[in-house]
Amino acid sequence: MIDVEDLIALVRNYNPKTNVEMLREAYAYGREMHSGQTRQSGEEYFTHPVEVAAILTEQRLDDASIITALLHDTIEDTRSTYGDISNRFGNEVAELVDGVTKLTNLQLSSSETKQAENFRKLFMAMSKDLRVILVKLADRLHNMRTIKSMKPEKQVQKARETMDIFAPLAGRMGMQWMREELEDLAFRVLNPDGRNSIIRRFITLQRETGDVVKRITDDIQTELGAESITADVFGRAKKPYSIWRKMEEKGQSFSRLSDIYGFRIICESDGDCYRVLGAIHRRWRSVPGRFKDYISQPKSNGYRSIHTTVSGRDGKRVEIQIRTRQMHEVAESGVAAHWSYRDGVRAQNPFAVDPARWIAQLTERFEAAEDHGEFLENVKLEMYSDKVFCFTPKGEVVKLPKGATPLDFAYSIHTRIGDSCVGAKVDGVRVPLWTRLKNGQSVVILTAEGQRPQAAWIEIVATGRAKGAIRKSLREENRERYIKLGRELARVGFEHIGKKATDKALSTASKQMGLGEGEELLARLGSAEVNVRDVVRALYPELDVRGDEVDAKSAVLGLDAGEQPHRAQCCQPCPGERIVGISYRGQGVLIHAIDCAALEEFEDQPDRWIDLQWHSGQHAAVHAVSLAVTISNDAGVLGRICTLIGEQKANISDLKFRDRKPDFYRIIIDVELRDLEHLHAVMLALEAESDVARVRRIRDLDRRP
Template sequence: MIDVDDLIALVRNYNPKTNEAKLRDAYDYGMAMHEGQFRHSGEPYFSHPVAVAAILTEMRLDDATIITALLHDTIEDTGSTYGQISERFGPDIAELVDGVTKLTNLQLSSSETKQAENFRKLFMAMSKDLRVILVKLADRLHNMRTIKSMRPEKQVQKARETMDIYAPLAGRMGMQWMREELEDLSFKVLNPEGRNSIIRRFITLQRETGDVVYQITNDIRHELETEGVEADVFGRAKKPYSIWRKMQEKSQSFSRLSDIYGFRIITQTEGDCYRVLGAIHRRWRAVPGRFKDYISQPKSNGYRSIHTTVSGRDGKRVEVQIRTRQMHEVAEAGVAAHWSYRDGVRAENPFAVDPSKWIATLTERFESAHDHDEFLEHVKLEMYSDQVFCFSPKGDVVKLPKGATPLDFAYAIHTRIGDSCVGAKVDGIRVPMWTRLKNGQSVEIMTAEGQRPQATWIDIVVTGRAKAAIRKSLREEHRERFIKLGRELARVAFEHVGKKATDKALKTAARQMSCNTVDDLLERLGAAELPARDVVRALYPELDTTGENVDQKRAVLGLRQGQRFERAQCCQPVPGERIVGIGIPGHGVVIHAIDCPTLEDHEDTTDQWLDLQWHSGPHGAVNNVTLNVTISNDAGVLGRICTLIGEQKANISDLHFVDRKQDFYRLLIDVDIRDVEHLHAVMLALEAESDIADISRHRDVTRSAQGAH
């Protein structure tokens, strides 16, 4: 374990003005609180907070962050309290320690609903003070470095969580070195054989070709000397997980994978970066499509660098990154560079982003999410996406995630442009909406008045902004349609009992049913969230005839005295149809239509079959039947369907859409009818309607009967 003097020395290396007494006090306090506690490895527990603090010194972070690291487990694992830490070290550090404690308790790899809520809490903590997540990432890094002492199943759980959440988050914050190490440590747990096979191939490759990194580094240095540019050159083989991912993405074997080496050139000035680029491209052939200029178009986390891939020695592809010293500091520390110190003062790096602005851009559209899935989608899109840069016809640059389409581009410019988009040109050529954009392309969006977002667009776009805007527009469009449909359903239901659905009646019903406005009530009716008969019942309970016109005991003949029965929901038999009863112990008798396919399941138990028939007398409108209806997507069609059903003295009890296409909708309509003749009359009236493409009786053999009479 690092002792207090060595830790202070690490801090003093970059911050001679550090508050040594406060660091020492935090060290002593943490050690005293964790006294008698041990890690799974058998080491004193306090060795872990000290190691986390040491990791953060590598990023030259301020005293408050280092002290938070030393104390980050005290509230959770010891008798220490928020109040005690606030009194001894100040409210700022107490807030940071409390924030890390709350993050530690979040189960980010839990079920989707809980995961979304926990991600909200994660981003809330980040928005208060980003240093909380820096301590948490360092905490996770040290835990992954020492994971071997944990139980195997716990190792897998932690490694998966690290790979899915913490590694991408570190990358999004610009801390690429931490992302790579977290990924590789997780890879070591999740697929040790895959990792070892890559390492073995590397060793074989080095034996066959010699030290390629050393050779190419010397080649680059020679070119820079010729150019007269002073720069540092570093080379390395890429991490095993990075190579494994490329093999999976490209479906290539290791022997066919070429860009497994990376080189970094650190220059004195920005101008030198472009001189180096020219020298590299003159010496080696550039690989098309593998050039990115993040100096002229920085990433949102402050990252600046030139990336290019060239064919080096023996045709081997090598990736080269070119940046200045200041750019390199931000590339290593990412957003954390904002807090880094040098010579006792906060380093004024012009490329370090303001954390509050960065977190604002990251969470900009999270709050527009209406449900857990949508929120999680936004988080993952914003956290895990790489970027491409495209140009508008005026030359403005639009940043988009990898895989973005012209529709994403349109919504990135303005929601109005996205909503009215009818087509796009990329580099002057008309392309489909689902085309994946590439770096440097020029995109022109074509719009038309009256165009509205289509439901299929959700599957085309990849950005959270576009998805949120499309969903909002669809909700508004559906609301208008549902209100119209709801008004028709209400009119028919009220006429069914000899009343009129006046504005006053609907307003009273809305109040009775806890709806804020009449439109809210009608929308719920149209969206099938509320049966129309419930609205009628709320105003005229004395007129509710549901279930009262038929003596249920006499509805079916052939049952024993007092024997219960229920209609099977798979075939929904109605009076006038031939029926058979199946005796179900504990459930009475389930009545099926004689042609119901599910009767095959009872062929071996014919002793349970009962020969039944409906009562020949009149039946009230109490039998529910589901109709499968395909209609054209035109204005007023749904309203006409409601009117036709109402004219046949039938009642719509439920309605929902099962398939929405550009020109046709398929929906299921639950209708209350008297008997089979009444059903035929309803279906005949609908079949005659020109906008109804198809109508049939819906039978669902997966449904079982519910509730006995």
């Protein structure tokens, strides 16, 4: 464990004016409070807060942040209180420790409704003082570095939470180094075989080609020397998870990936950055579509750099980032650069973003979200998005996530513009509304009075703001129809359990689900935003137990004790079908129908195949199967379809419109069934309906996990 004098030395390296006595007192107090406590590895517990503090010294953070790191678990895990810390170390530290404690208690990987509410609390904590998140990220980083001491199931849970929430959050804050390390540590747990495969291929590649990084670094230095440019050049192979993600996104094998090396050039001034770019492009051919100038158009978290990809030695693609030293400091620290110290004073970096302004921009998009689902969708879209920059006709810049369309552009300007959009021109050319925008394009939105959003727009747009606005408009426009359909769905669902969907029952359920009073619950049911099963469960949780039916967890025979089965979404097997399991280390067993096309991928991995069979008893109607149904576009048809399914004792868990024509609808209905016989009964009932033109079961390889 790092002793107190070594920790003080780490802080003094960048802040000679640090309050040494306060650091010593915090170290001694934290060690006393955690006395007798140990980590799962058996080592003294206080080693963890000390390591978290050491991580923060790498970012040159202020004394309050370092002391908070030393004390961040005291309120939660010891007899220490908020008042004790406030009296000893002041209100600022007490507030920070209390904020970290509250974040630790948030179960961010829980059910969607609770997860969304906890995300909201997370952003509220960030808005009060962003240093709370910096301490929490350092806490998570050290926990991931020492995750091997946890139980396997706990490792998977923490790794998934890290991959889904904390790594993207670190990236959104501009702390790319932390995002990459968190992703790689999580990848090591979630897919050790995949990670080891990448590393083995790297070793083989180095053995075959030699030290490519040194050769390319020397080539770049030679070109810069010829131009009399002074700069530092650093090169490295990309992290295993970054390469794995590229392989998944592009559908390519490792041998076909070219840009697996990245280089960084750190120079003295903005002018030198562009001189370096000219020298690189004169020497090597640039790759079209792989150039981004974040110096002239910085990211919202303060990030500035020039990115370009060129064809280097032997035609290998090489990614190069060019920036000044001050830009590099912000690129490494992100929003944390605002608190960094140098020589005892707050570093005056002109590119460091004001945290208050940054968090205000981040949370602005979430204020309009009307329910938990929309808020959660907005959060995830914002955290995972890369940006493109487009221009209005007046030359103003509009920042959008990668994959955004002209509709997203319209809604980013104003909801009224988005709602009345009928078309768009990109660089003067009329384009479809589903066109994906690219950097630097000029966009003109065409509007018409009386135009209203279409349901299909939700599948076109990429931003949470646009999705929320479209859903709100559709709810208002179709509210009466949705309420009528929702009432019918509720009636069928309640009759299924021998209850009546009275106004009082529905009102009580609505309040229980946080939807207030009135007919909002019925409208959400009719628009498939709320599931009938959840409504029933909200009122009658005891009826969720299904008597003598086979429990879903024991529905499959042939698994070892402790193995968790999961149904593959590509084939959605249900009882009555022959099945086989594919094992995933640390993630359980994925169940496929024996004729699933996805099994071809595992033909050369027989050790992962597990012979399974369904339990012979009566199964609960919980096995979701997707049906594509084509119906007449007439009044009351959709309601009759839902009634037919309900009469077969099946529950509709989701309903999506795929195509709307003047004379017919194509819809996808997810139906929860007992077994194959139940599926045939539902399909037969639908086929017998005169307004149903076609019914078929969907099996889709694109929905593989």
